[in-house]
Amino acid sequence: MTEQNPQTEFQLMDEDQLSVELIEAQYALKDSRGQSNAKSLVILVSGIELAGKGEAVKQLREWVDPRYLHVKADAAHLFDFKTSFWQPYARFIPPEGQIMILFGNWYSDLLSSATHVSKPFDDSLFDEYVHRFRAFEQDLKNNQVDVVKIWFDLSWKTLQKRLNEMEPSEVRWHKMNGLDWRNKKQYDTLQKLRQRFTDDWIIIDGEDEQLRDQQFAQHVLQAFKDCPEHPKTVEQSWQQAPIPEALLNPDNAALDEGDYKAELKKLSRKVADALRFDDRNVVIVFEGMDAAGKGGAIKRIVKKLDPREYEIYTIGAPEKYELRRPYLWRFWTKLQPEEKICIFDRSWYGRVLVERIEGFASDLEWQRAYAEINRFEQDLTEHQTVIIKFWLAISKDEQEQRFKAREQTAHKRFKITEEDWRNRNRWDDYLNAAADMFAHTSTEDAPWHIIATNDKNSARIEVLKTILKQLKAD
Amino acid sequence: MTEQNPQTEFQLMDEDQLSVELIEAQYALKDSRGQSNAKSLVILVSGIELAGKGEAVKQLREWVDPRYLHVKADAAHLFDFKTSFWQPYARFIPPEGQIMILFGNWYSDLLSSATHVSKPFDDSLFDEYVHRFRAFEQDLKNNQVDVVKIWFDLSWKTLQKRLNEMEPSEVRWHKMNGLDWRNKKQYDTLQKLRQRFTDDWIIIDGEDEQLRDQQFAQHVLQAFKDCPEHPKTVEQSWQQAPIPEALLNPDNAALDEGDYKAELKKLSRKVADALRFDDRNVVIVFEGMDAAGKGGAIKRIVKKLDPREYEIYTIGAPEKYELRRPYLWRFWTKLQPEEKICIFDRSWYGRVLVERIEGFASDLEWQRAYAEINRFEQDLTEHQTVIIKFWLAISKDEQEQRFKAREQTAHKRFKITEEDWRNRNRWDDYLNAAADMFAHTSTEDAPWHIIATNDKNSARIEVLKTILKQLKAD
Numbered sequence: 001m002t003e004q005n006p007q008t009e010f011q012l013m014d015e016d017q018l019s020v021e022l023i024e025a026q027y028a029l030k031d032s033r034g035q036s037n038a039k040s041l042v043i044l045v046s047g048i049e050l051a052g053k054g055e056a057v058k059q060l061r062e063w064v065d066p067r068y069l070h071v072k073a074d075a076a077h078l079f080d081f082k083t084s085f086w087q088p089y090a091r092f093i094p095p096e097g098q099i100m101i102l103f104g105n106w107y108s109d110l111l112s113s114a115t116h117v118s119k120p121f122d123d124s125l126f127d128e129y130v131h132r133f134r135a136f137e138q139d140l141k142n143n144q145v146d147v148v149k150i151w152f153d154l155s156w157k158t159l160q161k162r163l164n165e166m167e168p169s170e171v172r173w174h175k176m177n178g179l180d181w182r183n184k185k186q187y188d189t190l191q192k193l194r195q196r197f198t199d200d201w202i203i204i205d206g207e208d209e210q211l212r213d214q215q216f217a218q219h220v221l222q223a224f225k226d227c228p229e230h231p232k233t234v235e236q237s238w239q240q241a242p243i244p245e246a247l248l249n250p251d252n253a254a255l256d257e258g259d260y261k262a263e264l265k266k267l268s269r270k271v272a273d274a275l276r277f278d279d280r281n282v283v284i285v286f287e288g289m290d291a292a293g294k295g296g297a298i299k300r301i302v303k304k305l306d307p308r309e310y311e312i313y314t315i316g317a318p319e320k321y322e323l324r325r326p327y328l329w330r331f332w333t334k335l336q337p338e339e340k341i342c343i344f345d346r347s348w349y350g351r352v353l354v355e356r357i358e359g360f361a362s363d364l365e366w367q368r369a370y371a372e373i374n375r376f377e378q379d380l381t382e383h384q385t386v387i388i389k390f391w392l393a394i395s396k397d398e399q400e401q402r403f404k405a406r407e408q409t410a411h412k413r414f415k416i417t418e419e420d421w422r423n424r425n426r427w428d429d430y431l432n433a434a435a436d437m438f439a440h441t442s443t444e445d446a447p448w449h450i451i452a453t454n455d456k457n458s459a460r461i462e463v464l465k466t467i468l469k470q471l472k473a474d
Numbered sequence: 475m476t477e478q479n480p481q482t483e484f485q486l487m488d489e490d491q492l493s494v495e496l497i498e499a500q501y502a503l504k505d506s507r508g509q510s511n512a513k514s515l516v517i518l519v520s521g522i523e524l525a526g527k528g529e530a531v532k533q534l535r536e537w538v539d540p541r542y543l544h545v546k547a548d549a550a551h552l553f554d555f556k557t558s559f560w561q562p563y564a565r566f567i568p569p570e571g572q573i574m575i576l577f578g579n580w581y582s583d584l585l586s587s588a589t590h591v592s593k594p595f596d597d598s599l600f601d602e603y604v605h606r607f608r609a610f611e612q613d614l615k616n617n618q619v620d621v622v623k624i625w626f627d628l629s630w631k632t633l634q635k636r637l638n639e640m641e642p643s644e645v646r647w648h649k650m651n652g653l654d655w656r657n658k659k660q661y662d663t664l665q666k667l668r669q670r671f672t673d674d675w676i677i678i679d680g681e682d683e684q685l686r687d688q689q690f691a692q693h694v695l696q697a698f699k700d701c702p703e704h705p706k707t708v709e710q711s712w713q714q715a716p717i718p719e720a721l722l723n724p725d726n727a728a729l730d731e732g733d734y735k736a737e738l739k740k741l742s743r744k745v746a747d748a749l750r751f752d753d754r755n756v757v758i759v760f761e762g763m764d765a766a767g768k769g770g771a772i773k774r775i776v777k778k779l780d781p782r783e784y785e786i787y788t789i790g791a792p793e794k795y796e797l798r799r800p801y802l803w804r805f806w807t808k809l810q811p812e813e814k815i816c817i818f819d820r821s822w823y824g825r826v827l828v829e830r831i832e833g834f835a836s837d838l839e840w841q842r843a844y845a846e847i848n849r850f851e852q853d854l855t856e857h858q859t860v861i862i863k864f865w866l867a868i869s870k871d872e873q874e875q876r877f878k879a880r881e882q883t884a885h886k887r888f889k890i891t892e893e894d895w896r897n898r899n900r901w902d903d904y905l906n907a908a909a910d911m912f913a914h915t916s917t918e919d920a921p922w923h924i925i926a927t928n929d930k931n932s933a934r935i936e937v938l939k940t941i942l943k944q945l946k947a948d
Binding site for chain 2: 016017019020023027054057058061062063065066067071073103104167169170172173269272273276277295299302304306307308309311312314316320321409410411414
């Protein structure tokens with residue numbers, strides 16, 4: 001939706017009628033859960049102080065069924081070098097069928113940051129943020145989370161009038177939350193800044209209270225009903241990337257057991273120190289065929305670390321509550337600034353591997369995922385996070401031998417299921433999917449490392465060396 | 475389990491065998507999900523630095539299936555006047571079938587607090603904390619969350635030897651996490667303090683690494699298998715409390731519309747200020763029959779507040795992921811120190827109202843719930859939280875009239891369902907349950923207020939006045 005001039009054509013509705021329609025649309029949204037047209041809705045609310053966004057939301061709560069409308073209001077998160085704009089909000093992204101109003105959001109954080117930090121943002125940095133926000137919102141929309149943005153505006157004159165009429169306790173409360181609204185220059189700066197992003201927002205004038213509440217509610221009603229037609233299929237045929245030689249021939253020179261032990265001891269100590277004392281967060285991702293040795297490699301990385309220093313996530317099929325949100329959501333919520341070292345035994349790349357191959361993601365979805373994943377990783381790498389990605393490459397014969405050995409070892413039997421044998425039948429599909437993954441997601445800041453693992457020991461050494469190298473290089 | 479002398483009778487197991495048994499027991503635990511013997515397991519791990527708790531957990535991770543064993547390690551949460559000991563950990567309480575190892579936990583917080591704060595704890599305060607912890611753990615156990623506590627001990631001599639042999643980078647890391655372990659006096663103090671709570675802990679000596687890892691793993695194995703027989707039925711017959719007159723006769727004097735409006739204007743402003751500027755958090759709970767006017771009363775409380783200042787929780791039937799945890803869990807996670815004003819439209823009292831009446835909780839469970847709820851509320855009220863509890867009392871006739879009016883009002887129709895009519899048939903059961911609830915949970919710090927609501931307007935005024943009164947009185 002683009003900026004309109006709503007006053008000219010806007011029609012007040014009968015309040016009871018509006019309420020009935022809101023409730024019905026809300027229930028339809030809720031009942032869509034689990035169906036192909038399911039969606040959730042995020043409403044970003046920002047605006048000038050005293051324009052009445054709080055009042056409008058309160059009125060809306062009275063017209064709808066409040067059990068299914070959530071409101072979240074955080075104090076501003078000023079941008080810092082360690083936090084990506086979506087990290088404070090990831091956990092509030094609602095599941096299918098639900099509605100979340102975000103008072104505090106990435107735009108209000110941007111405005112606060114741009115006006116509060118000692119060194120003001122220049123326009124190009126500001127615009128770069130807006131550009132990122134929009135890409136993120138588009139990713140949300142493509143993954144069934146609609147985003148509606150509503151700006152409550154107020155003229156300088158009316159703002160001053162309302163400030164004059166305010167109760168003393170309200171003055172104190174509003175002061176806590178914002179800028180100095182008596183300062184015309186600050187008001188003008190803010191208006192100029194917000195105009196750099198509000199061209200795809202709905203603008204509501206806070207002058208007239210009744211109009212304001214009705215406009216807000218009617219726009220929300222429209223958003224409840226909106227079910228934009230997303231394309232369902234891809235247009236062009238897919239260009240398969242060539243399979244890297246390293247995947248086809250993963251033989252690596254065997255390492256003498258004595259050399260291995262000495263090397264391992266030295267390297268695992270170095271890796272522990274490097275991870276421990278790096279100022280940045282570190283994310284290490286392992287992908288590869290079953291039995292390629294992901295678990296064993298991880299064990300050697302953490303050998304000299306204390307379990308309190310890292311998290312290992314073993315990623316399997318998503319839970320139901322995860323399926324009701326964008327597939328990246330379960331990683332958004334795990335990758336937060338306070339997590340120093342995170343190791344993933346399988347990862348978000350499942351989208352373009354198993355989900356592609358098993359058809360859990362449509363062609364359109366997995367093809368779109370490369371760019372989504374790149375944006376996700378870029379947001380992290382630009383905020384003091386190193387991402388080190390490994391593909392452990394094994395030959396089909398070697399896998400078979402390891403499967404059989406597992407079946408014969410009592411305490412490893414749980415590691416091998418019929419599904420693993422089934423996956424072997426799709427060996428070439430996985431090679432092709434991996435090839436495409438390397439072609440599309442091996443970026444400068446988060447490159448893939450293909451490690452030949454037919455010899456386990458030398459593979460483990462290689463992984464440790466690669467970690468040290470990437471940590472130093474970055 | 476009480477402190478044993480495990481060395482004398484302890485048997486090392488074959489490692490593969492141990493691993494097989496651990497995995498099998500872990501899978502049995504996991505597969506119990508949804509069944510009557512389902513449980514989850516919390517393992518609290520604490521101990522002397524360098525006793526090897528990290529190593530033992532790491533070894534355990536290699537013997538079990540790591541996908542179903544979670545490890546959480548937080549830096550110490552020093553006790554403050556606003557935070558109850560369980561608040562930082564509530565979200566880590568695992569659902570049925572899962573296992574969570576907590577490195578940082580309420581005991582390590584207590585030790586840190588007792589040794590770090592400027593004014594040391596006296597013994598009776600320390601013991602009071604331990605007493606609270608145990609009551610909380612018993613509540614967890616009664617609600618299918620087993621708690622196992624394991625202390626890794628180490629002699630002064632060995633500790634000093636290990637400190638001498640430590641790599642420099644480890645010294646730096648360990649320094650970050652703890653006390654000065656070179657200080658004999660501090661070591662002795664800590665040992666003396668921990669002996670105030672470890673009599674129901676498993677003590678593992680960290681001297682011998684192999685013994686240590688095996689003892690830990692074998693105790694965990696035992697904990698996986700343990701399914702303590704909880705009594706399922708109550709012994710005595712239940713003593714029904716008399717129904718308060720106010721519930722039987724909820725007629726209140728009608729208020730003149732003009733007086734009401736003037737009074738409401740004045741009071742809603744006062745209530746907003748009182749809530750806004752109270753240094754404490756405020757929790758307001760509404761219970762009462764359907765159509766008693768909970769929503770309307772809440773609306774008047776927040777009339778002069780901005781939605782960013784409060785949260786309203788409308789509590790319905792629990793979701794599946796909530797059912798897999800203790801019934802208080804969904805309130806533990808909502809009631810956190812950063813939430814300034816929380817209003818509950820229905821609440822944790824559902825346990826002793828609808829769950830009692832509909833048989834979702836057994837007699838034993840709802841009868842036990844009064845004490846659980848009192849402890850829960852006490853933990854909050856002792857940490858700068860005011861709890862104001864309302865029962866809105868309505869007569870059966872008045873309810874019928876309101877139901878019928880709702881059915882005839884399009885935008886209120888969603889508020890009335892067949893279930894509401896069905897609940898009417900259990901009117902007397904609800905009165906009895908409410909009477910018992912008042913008798914057992916109206917405490918000095920969190921009393922119940924019964925408000926007659928046959929006249930809505932005067933009920934709303936009464937609610938506002940009561941809030942002001944309790945805020946001032948506390």
